[in-house]
Amino acid sequence: MNNNKNISMFKWGINFIIPILCFLIPTTETFTPQIRSFFVITLFCIILIATENLPVFTISLMLPFMYLVFLKQDPSLVFKAWSxxxxxxxxxxxxxxxxxxxxxxxxxxxxxxxxxxxxxxxxxxxxxxxxxxxxxxxxxxxxxxxxxxxxxxxxxxxxxxxxxxxxxxxxxxxxxxxxxxxxxxxxxxxxxxxxxxxxxxxxxxxxxxxxxxxxxxxxxxxxxxxxxxxxxxxxxxxxxxxxxxxxxxxxxxxxxxxxxxxxxxxxxxxxxxxxxxxxxxxxxxxxxxxxxxxxxxxxxxxxxxxxxxxxxxNFTFMMFVVGCLTIGVVSGPLGVGKFIADTVYPYITGSVNQLFAGVWSLGFLSNFILTPLAAYSTFTLPIAEMATQAGTNYLAVIYTFVSSLEQVIFPYEYAPVLLIYGYGLVSFKDFFKYHVIKVILNIAFISLIFIPFWNFIGLL
Structure with missing residues (x-):
């Protein structure tokens, strides 16, 4: 019992410490107070899902409520996921x-x-x-x-x-x-x-x-x-x-x-x-x-x-999906995608290898905050432009980006994945384990199979 209590305290500690550290980051012209608050609220709820500190139904209600109250977002936006x-x-x-x-x-x-x-x-x-x-x-x-x-x-x-x-x-x-x-x-x-x-x-x-x-x-x-x-x-x-x-x-x-x-x-x-x-x-x-x-x-x-x-x-699961979709819906008008793009792009440009690695990382990381559709809309053209400027085939770089958006490690990141997870056949532990290994496998495939293959057929 003591061991279970210690584990519970550890999980709750993580749940509060990470969002607090995010809140302590100074705001700038691009990292606005609203964007910072968005990250704090979203991280708090995502970690609640991962640690299972609260029932799913409670988290599903909490997320839109926090966006409404603390971000002062219009209800028509917060509840847009239902439409x-x-x-x-x-x-x-x-x-x-x-x-x-x-x-x-x-x-x-x-x-x-x-x-x-x-x-x-x-x-x-x-x-x-x-x-x-x-x-x-x-x-x-x-x-x-x-x-x-x-x-x-x-x-x-x-x-x-x-x-x-x-x-x-x-x-x-x-x-x-x-x-x-x-x-x-x-x-x-x-x-x-x-x-x-x-x-x-x-x-x-x-x-x-x-x-x-x-x-x-x-x-x-x-x-x-x-x-x-x-x-x-x-x-x-x-x-x-x-x-x-x-x-x-x-x-x-x-x-x-x-x-x-x-x-x-x-x-x-x-x-x-x-x-x-x-x-x-x-x-x-x-x-x-x-x-x-x-x-x-x-x-x-x-x-x-x-x-x-x-x-x-399973109406609880339906509520959970809507809560997860709300993350992507609210992030767009706040400019979260643009902030991520402006922050990441300077680290992506450089050599061709750096471009491929950076674009893959951009897609993988954007899944945590944006829906794949929002990520496609936000990053496709800038990636194509960067690839062209780097003198490489933009299609190969776009293919890499699309592949990275398929890689998830939490169910909430992608609606189809969330749907299958909702059938309850796989525990969160096994879901996480499999998808982390799949992420590593995808990185290896992009580096050792996809890029050499594209070179072989003349795409690169």
Whole structure:
């Protein structure tokens, strides 16, 4: 008990000391009192999340409250995150998951996937990467993909009776991160690079075609994705399942023909994918598509989800996501991005190696404060200009920047990562451990694989 008390005191000490040290930094013309207060409040809440000193729901309420009171920000800005698509995508995703589970379709699909990949956790681990790559071709939005992959893996865990927090749950949970995130950058379909492409085009910079991008990024990014999955296999060594492949064959046969409710959910799910794939045609954002699907599951005549079922939705997690999004929303008008840029740029310029290292560091560090979209908007053009002035290919430097923004070590940094973490399959300790090692792996890949490869194909 004394040991636990000491640990608790140590965590609370960290929680207050770091923000206080930040508050003691003198303000300047660029590091304004408001920006300093923003960092103090944000650091305090981020450390609360990391140390788990307070319940998640409490932190989710505390963050916007502190921005309102201490930064004196307008409520329309502080609560703007609720008007974004992400919270509603989460709600729609949770409701669709309920429909999938309740109808039995999720169990059927899970059995089929388990059998397809050999009936072992290791087989599913590598199989999920294959599914992630295939899904990327039709679902470009990372957040939508995170919901789909997370729902699928949750169903697999239910089918295998894998308890949350177990080694196998950790393996499959981490595999979901690897399968949902990394493959998005193999093809020129990721929301991140498409945002960058739009910014460059608007500034009269040429951008790669789909095939050129595939040549530049396809092979090294695919190798990186494979290594992230191998890393999970080595670190956590999946445990052997108590049930054999034959058991799942028998269970699948017991399910018999598709029930009426399964057919309804299957039709709705196919419609969902079609709407997600055709987003460029109809212009409806993924979040609103998921909400539409959720509404359909509850309509008279469909009746897949009842008001009683909705009580299963994890509204605490939804609040947590909104709280995290609020960090990025509030940082923009305060000029936090510009302050970071002005502070970091003098240390980035120099040799080509210094440029690549500095740009990677800029992307990685900006994730702690800015949303990836805000980082793309803030830094893309200055990075392209610096690369041009340094006499190197700006596309290679931009690719490095995009790759760095995928590297996170806290769940709050990136909405799709936060979504998957919310399924509760992976503890914070294992999440942190895996992603820190993945960060190191990415640095090694950029230095030893990506840059030499770009030199080999003539990009550099």
């Amino acid at each position: 974004l698509e992400v919270p509603w995508l989460i709600l729609g995703g949770f409701i669709l998951t309920i429909a999938l589970k309740k109808s039995g379709l999720l169990k059927r699909l899970s059995y089929m996937i388990i059998l397809l990949f050999g009936g072992t956790v290791r087989g599913i681990l590598y199989g999920l990467l294959v599914i992630g790559i295939m899904t990327t071709l039709v679902v470009a939005d990372a957040t939508a993909k995170a919901v789909l992959m997370g729902t699928l893996v949750l169903g697999i865990c239910d089918a295998l009776e894998i308890k949350k927090g177990s080694r196998n749950a950790t393996v499959l949970g981490l595999a979901t991160f690897a399968a949902a995130m990394g493959p998005s950058f193999i093809f020129m379909v990721s929301t991140g690079f498409m945002t960058v492409s739009g910014i460059l085009t608007a500034a009269n910079y040429s951008v790669p075609t789909y095939l050129e991008y595939l040549l530049h990024m396809g092979a090294p990014q695919l190798l990186f994705c494979i290594c992230t999955v191998v890393m999970i296999d080595i670190l956590y060594k999946p445990e052997k399942l108590l049930r054999s492949k034959e058991f799942f064959k028998e269970e699948l046969q017991k399910l018999g023909a598709f029930s009426s409710n399964e057919k309804k959910v299957l039709a709705i799910s196919i419609g969902l994918v079609i709407l997600l794939v055709s987003g460029s045609i109809h212009g409806i954002l993924s979040g609103w598509v998921f909400m539409l699907v959720a509404i359909i599951t509850m309509l008279p005549g469909i009746n897949l989800v009842t008001p009683e079922d909705v009580k299963q939705v």
